[in-house]
Structures are given as structure tokens and as C-alpha cells.
Amino acid sequence: EVQLVESGGGLVQPGGSLRLSCVASGFTFSSQWMSWVRQAPGKGLEWVADMNGDGTKQYYLKSVKGRFSISRDNAKNSLFLEMNSLRAEDAAVYYCARDHKYTGGWHFDYWGQGTRVTVSS
Amino acid sequence: DIQVTQSPSSLSASVGDRVTIACQTSQDIKNYLNWYQQKPGKAPKLLIYDASILETGVPSRFSGSGSGTHFTFTISSLQVEDIATYYCQQYDGDVFYTFGQGTNLEIK
Numbered sequence: 001e002v003q004l005v006e007s008g009g010g011l012v013q014p015g016g017s018l019r020l021s022c023v024a025s026g027f028t029f030s031s032q033w034m035s036w037v038r039q040a041p042g043k044g045l046e047w048v049a050d051m052n053g054d055g056t057k058q059y060y061l062k063s064v065k066g067r068f069s070i071s072r073d074n075a076k077n078s079l080f081l082e083m084n085s086l087r088a089e090d091a092a093v094y095y096c097a098r099d100h101k102y103t104g105g106w107h108f109d110y111w112g113q114g115t116r117v118t119v120s121s
Numbered sequence: 122d123i124q125v126t127q128s129p130s131s132l133s134a135s136v137g138d139r140v141t142i143a144c145q146t147s148q149d150i151k152n153y154l155n156w157y158q159q160k161p162g163k164a165p166k167l168l169i170y171d172a173s174i175l176e177t178g179v180p181s182r183f184s185g186s187g188s189g190t191h192f193t194f195t196i197s198s199l200q201v202e203d204i205a206t207y208y209c210q211q212y213d214g215d216v217f218y219t220f221g222q223g224t225n226l227e228i229k
Contacts, residue, residue, distance in 0.1 A: 044220055045208055059217065095164055108210075
């Protein structure tokens, strides 16, 4: 059974930093692209970043590029999101999701339960 | 960047009704369009991928169609457990993903 479990969320002041973690199980983690997707309170879903299986490629939402950094430790089946210079608009539930492709485009076939980030003074 | 417009933003229907949600993109995305269901306080769940392929385990009352820039998601006979927010999501082939604004589906 595929499982994704996020942790690391919490309350942080504007300008502060936070590191989110996601531990995966039930599949060959090192073979899979993985993403972070966020959802601000009462709002829709927004893709934030993703990374390929060996960690050599990463892509970011324009508004977080230069402030957020995605990384992974395949030996520990873990995905990370380092968030710096946090702004009020970064407050959201952050989901870890597995990228998957069948024959067409990419989609997110498994999601974690999410970890909440609150940015407030 | 490709824009995604989902409509309606909210929808009220009765049990047994046929429900349709539309998603339009600003550029041709072939069939790179997916649909998710999200219930309150829960993570999204993949229902349909590549515009029309039903994810394993998803009831057959859910379906999707379309290609290019116009896509449709349909529930053939609405059930109480289908009450949720539904999102379309596009992949533009250039490693970026964009979600629609969501459709909040309620029981009339």
C-alpha cells in the first residue's frame, strides 16, 4: 500500500524558515518524480515544486523560486521542502504527492494527508 | 503560462441527477487533463486522468471527455457521497501543473 506522510508544518513568523518532510512507503521511491502541492485556507490547489527520481532535476512555481528548495534522500525514502523568506501568502496546507504518467500527461496518483504551515507574527 | 478556467464554481443538484463540470484551457493541451475529488479536511483523490481514463477503483458513474482546450467531467447519477469539491488539472508538457479554480458540489 502506497503511503505518504508529511511532517514539519507549524507557525512561523514572516521572513522565517521551515523544512517540510514527506516519508514514502509502498513503492520504489527512487524511481518516481515527486511534488509538493499547497492549498491556502479556503482556496484551491496550487502546485509548488517537483523533483525527479535521482534528484537531478527540480522545477518550481514562479512565486517560490529562489525561496523554496525541494530535495530528497532516496536512502530514507524521504522528500523535503526547505522554505525560506516565508510570506503570509505561503500559509497553506502542504501536500506531498507522487507524480505519475500513463501514456499521456502527468498527474498526481497518491497524496499525503498534508501538513499545515501558518505564517504570522 | 497556460490558463485553466473551470465552471461552474458551485453547483447544487439532487441525488440521481446528471452533473457536468467544464474545464477550458488557454492553449491546446492534447488530453493532458486530470480530475480530482476533494472532501472537506481530506487530501485530493485522483478520479480521471488523460481526460477520460478512470482511475482504478473509481466508480463508473464518473467519466471525463474532451481534448485540445475543452474538457468535461460528468457524474451520471449523483450520490450523497459525491458531495465534494472537484478540480481539473492540466499538465502543459513543460513540467508545470495548473489546477482549475474548483467546483463546490452540493446536494439540493
